[in-house]
Amino acid sequence: MKRVNVFLVLAVVLSGMIGVPAPPPATASNRSETFVSFLVMHDNSFGDSLQASFNRHNADISAYDSEGMVVLGVETEDDTYRFTFGAKGYDTRLKERNYRNTSDFWHRKKHHVLDIHNEGGASCAAKGSFRVHDLRYRDGQPVRFWITYSCGSTFFGHFGEVRYNHPGDGGSLIVGPWSVRWPNVDRRWHPPLIPVTVFNPGPGRARLASARLSRDTSNAITLQRNGCTKRVLRPRKSCAVELDLDTRNAGRKTGELILEEGGGLVRRIPLHAFVLRGYTRFSFKGARGDVIVDGRERTMTFANAMIWAYGTRRGLEMSFDGKGGAWLRAEFGPLRGGRLRSGRLYRVGDGGNGYMDVYGNGVTCTTGIDGYFRIKDIVVTHGKVRRFRLKFRQRCNDGEAGVLSGEILWRYLSRPG
Numbered sequence: 001m002k003r004v005n006v007f008l009v010l011a012v013v014l015s016g017m018i019g020v021p022a023p024p025p026a027t028a029s030n031r032s033e034t035f036v037s038f039l040v041m042h043d044n045s046f047g048d049s050l051q052a053s054f055n056r057h058n059a060d061i062s063a064y065d066s067e068g069m070v071v072l073g074v075e076t077e078d079d080t081y082r083f084t085f086g087a088k089g090y091d092t093r094l095k096e097r098n099y100r101n102t103s104d105f106w107h108r109k110k111h112h113v114l115d116i117h118n119e120g121g122a123s124c125a126a127k128g129s130f131r132v133h134d135l136r137y138r139d140g141q142p143v144r145f146w147i148t149y150s151c152g153s154t155f156f157g158h159f160g161e162v163r164y165n166h167p168g169d170g171g172s173l174i175v176g177p178w179s180v181r182w183p184n185v186d187r188r189w190h191p192p193l194i195p196v197t198v199f200n201p202g203p204g205r206a207r208l209a210s211a212r213l214s215r216d217t218s219n220a221i222t223l224q225r226n227g228c229t230k231r232v233l234r235p236r237k238s239c240a241v242e243l244d245l246d247t248r249n250a251g252r253k254t255g256e257l258i259l260e261e262g263g264g265l266v267r268r269i270p271l272h273a274f275v276l277r278g279y280t281r282f283s284f285k286g287a288r289g290d291v292i293v294d295g296r297e298r299t300m301t302f303a304n305a306m307i308w309a310y311g312t313r314r315g316l317e318m319s320f321d322g323k324g325g326a327w328l329r330a331e332f333g334p335l336r337g338g339r340l341r342s343g344r345l346y347r348v349g350d351g352g353n354g355y356m357d358v359y360g361n362g363v364t365c366t367t368g369i370d371g372y373f374r375i376k377d378i379v380v381t382h383g384k385v386r387r388f389r390l391k392f393r394q395r396c397n398d399g400e401a402g403v404l405s406g407e408i409l410w411r412y413l414s415r416p417g
Contacts, residue, residue, distance in 0.1 A: 032144070032165040032166060032167055032168065033055075033163055033165075033166055033167075033168045033174050034055055034056050034061050034163060034164050034165060034166075035053070035054075035055050035161070035162075035163045035174060035176040035177075035199075036053065036054040036055070036059075036061065036072070036074055036083070036160070036161070036162050036163070037052070037053040037054075037160045037161050037176055037177055037197070038052060038053075038116075038158050038159065038160030039158055039159060039160060039192065039194065039195075040158040053176065053197060054074050054076065054081075055174070055199065057201070057236055058076065059074050059075060059076045060073075060074075060075040060076075061073065061074050061075075061164070063141075063142050063143075063145070063164050064141055064142070065137075065140060065141050065142055066084070067086075067090055067091050068086060068087065068089075068090065068091045068092045068093045068094070069084055069085060069086030069087075069094075069105065069108075069113055070084070070085045070086070070094055070135070070142045070145060070147075071083070071084050071085075072084075072162055072164060079118050079119055079120065080118060080119040081116070081117070081118045081119075082115075082116070082117055082118075083115075083116050083162055084105055084113055084114070084115040084116070085099075085113065085114060085130055085132070085147055085149070086105065086108060086112065086113030087099065087112055087113075088108065088109075088110065088111055088112050088113075089108070089109065090108065090109070093137075094132050094135055095132065095135070096132050096133065096134065096135055097131070097132060098129065098130075098131045099112040099114075099129060099130050099131070099132070100112070100129040101127060101129070102114035102127060102128045102129060102130065102151075103127065112130075114128045114129070114130050114149060114151055116149075116151055116158075124151040124158055128149065128150050128151035129149070129150055130147055130148065130149035130150070131147065131148050131149075132145065132146075132147050133146040133147065133148065134146040134166060135147075142164070143165060144164060144165040144166055144167075145162070145163075145164050145165075145166065146161075146162070146163050146164075146166045146178075147161070147162045148160070148161045148162075148177070148179065148181070149161075149162070150181075150183055159181075159183060160177070161176060161177040161178065161179075163176065163178075169265075169267065170265070171261055171265045171267065172200070172204075172206045172261065172263070172265075173198050173199065173200055173201075173206055173208065173233070173261060174198075174199045174200075174201055175196065175197070175198050175199075175259060175267055175269070176196070176197055176199075177196065177269075178269065179269060179270045179271075179272075180194050180196065180243060180257070180269060180270070180271045180272070181271075181272045181273070182194065182245055182272070182273040182274075184274045184275075184276055185245070185247055185273070185274075185275055185276065186247070186275070186276050186278070186280055186302055186307075186411065187247055187248065187249070187250055187275055187276065187277070187278070187279070187280075187302065188247055188248060188301060188302040188303050189247055189302035189306075190245075190247065190302075191245055191247070193224055193225070193242040193243065193244055194242065194243045194244075194245075195240045195241070195242050195243075196240065196241050196242075196243070196257060196259075196269060197238055197239075197240045198211075198228050198231075198233070198238060198239050198240065198241075198259065199233075199236075199237075199238040200233035200234065200235055200236065200237055200238070201235070201236065202235030202236060203235060204235070205232055205233065205234050205235070206232070206233050206261065206262070207230075207231070207232045207233070207261065207262030208228045208229065208230070208231050208233065208239065208259065208260070208261060208262065209229070209230065209260045209261060209262050210229050210230070210258070210259075210260045211223070211226050211228040211229050211241045211257065211258070211259050211260075212229075212257075212258050213255055213256065213257060213258070214255055214256040214257075214258055214268070216255065216256075217254070217255025217256060217271065218253040218254055218255050218273075219246075220245060220246040220247070220248075220249065220253045220273070220275075221243060221244070221245055221246075221253055221255050221271055221273065222243070222244045222246070223241060223242075223243060223244075223257075224242045224243065224244040225240075225241065225242040226241050227239045227240055227241060228240065228241050228259070241257070243257065243271065245273050245275075247275045247302075249275065250275045250276060250277040250278075251274070251275060251277075252272075252273070252274050253271075253272070253273040253274070253275065254270075254271060254272050254273075255270075255271040256268045256269060256270055256271060257269040257271060276411060277411070277413060278387055278409075278410075278411030278412050278413050279409050279411070279412050279413075279414075279415060280301060280302060280307055280409060280410055280411055280412070281299060281300070281301050281407075281408070281409045282299070282300040282301075282305075282307065282318070282320050282328070282330075282406065282407075282408050282409075283298070283299040283300075283406055283407050284297070284298060284299075284328075284358075284404060284405065284406030284407075285297040285404075285405055285406065286402060286403075286404045287402040287403040287404070287405075288402050289401050289402025290396075290401060290402035290403060290404045291363060291365070291396050291397070291401050291402075292328075292358060292359055292360060292363055292364075292365075292394075292396065292404050293328075293360070293404060295402065298322075300320050300322055300328075304322060304323055305320050305321055305322040305323065306319075306320075306321040307319070307320050307321075307410075309385070309388075309408075309410040310384070310385065311333075311384075311385045312380065312383055312384060312385060313334075313339040313340045313341070313378075313380055313385075314333060314334070314339065314340075315331065315332065315333030315334075315340070316330075316331065316332045316333065316340065316385060316388065316390075317329075317330070317331050318330040318331075318408060318410070320360075326360070326361060327360050327361060328358065328359070328360030328361070329357075329358070329359055329360055330356075330357070330358045330359075330392075330408065331355070331356065331357045331358075332346070332354070332355070332356050332373050332390065332392070333354060333355050334346060334353060334354050334355075335352065335353055335354055335355060336353070338353060338354075340375050340378055341375060341378065342375055342376070342377045342378050343374075343375065343376070343377075344374070344375055345372060345373075345374045346372060346373050346374070346375070347371075347372045348369055348370060348371050348372060348373070348394075349368065349369065349370040349371070349399070352372075354372075354373065355369075356369060356371060356372075356373050356392060356394060357369060358392065358394050358404060358406075365394075365396035365397060365401075366396070366397060367396070367397045367398050368397070368398040368399075369394060369395070369396060370394075370395045370398065370399035371392065371393045371394040371395050371403075372392070372393055373390055373391065373392035373393070374390060374391050374392075375388065375389075375390050376388075376389040376390060376391065377389045377412070378390075385410070386411065387410055387411040387412055387413065388408075388409075388410050388412070389407070389408070389409045389410075389412045390407070390408050391405075391406070391407045391408075392405065392406055392407075392408075393405045
């Protein structure tokens with residue numbers, strides 16, 4: 001499979017011809033459709049912002065039952081993929097419903113299963129969710145289904161759609177995906193463009209009259225690239241439109257992408273996004289003699305860096321990947337079975353009650369760390385950190401190095417000063 005950068009068009013096959021005189025539309029049918037797509041949001045084992053799609057014209061696609069799990073195999077000239085969806089427990093068949101808090105198939109006893117991997121060893125089996133829209137069996141084997149999924153975190157996971165022998169909508173073109181749902185994103189983090197592909201399976205040429213957004217679509221969703229309006233597609237050719245999401249303002253964003261064939265058939269693709277509230281920022285300043293940032297001062301936000309944080313009251317971990325290759329990591333936590341609580345000061349070093357390590361760009365503290373950090377505010381629900389604000393002061397090499405100080409906000413609701 002050819003790997004495609006996010007700024008290229010998601011193509012089922014190569015783009016169709018432009019400027020051909022408009023023919024009559026191909027004959028409509030109720031044929032079944034097989035279409036598989038996924039989009040990687042950010043760099044992970046599958047690639048950086050990878051877009052890919054498959055159908056029966058560019059891949060061998062098959063499905064089978066494995067102890068109640070639905071397994072879809074996709075084989076191309078370059079790679080082999082396996083998509084596995086399963087309900088919690090053994091020999092438990094899927095039903096048409098939502099499945100959340102998934103894991104890989106090794107943990108099927110306690111979790112639903114969402115496991116996607118390729119022959120090269122790339123995989124996505126982290127916490128995710130999927131929805132079974134349609135599923136039919138015959139002689140114990142899945143013969144028809146439609147599943148949408150989201151695997152992994154917002155930044156390092158991917159999401160997509162699987163349609164296998166699913167009834168078409170009666171038009172002459174195959175459109176995918178049938179719905180667009182961005183993973184929940186943070187304010188001012190710019191997600192990759194989301195493509196919608198239009199494919200002509202033949203036998204005749206087909207014309208797409210227009211591709212446009214409905215009037216009630218949120219202003220935050222825009223049609224960034226439109227390669228389909230007034231486009232004539234020869235058999236086995238495709239076009240695509242790409243949707244952009246503006247994340248400057250928090251809240252729910254909805255709308256519809258309207259695709260109209262030359263023969264008058266209109267398709268409406270629902271669009272949905274949610275931009276999380278809160279402010280995320282990492283500001284730091286190194287004094288003379290600091291070994292981590294070499295005395296520099298800088299502020300990282302989603303406008304100039306990829307930022308991620310996770311943890312519990314037992315400890316926090318953060319990563320900051322700035323433009324130009326600069327990166328930092330930070331860890332904070334209590335000692336002796338303690339917990340992180342709002343308003344509490346944690347001292348690091350001999351006799352302290354906490355641990356801390358801020359490092360990056362290949363540089364770490366070679367010996368002990370002295371200093372402190374204060375949790376200004378922290379919110380934890382269901383055992384996981386949702387938002388926090390902290391300040392820290394760190395000195396490497398048993399306090400002999402210069403001071404590195406800073407403040408970290410993660411989805412903090414109040415505007416920082």
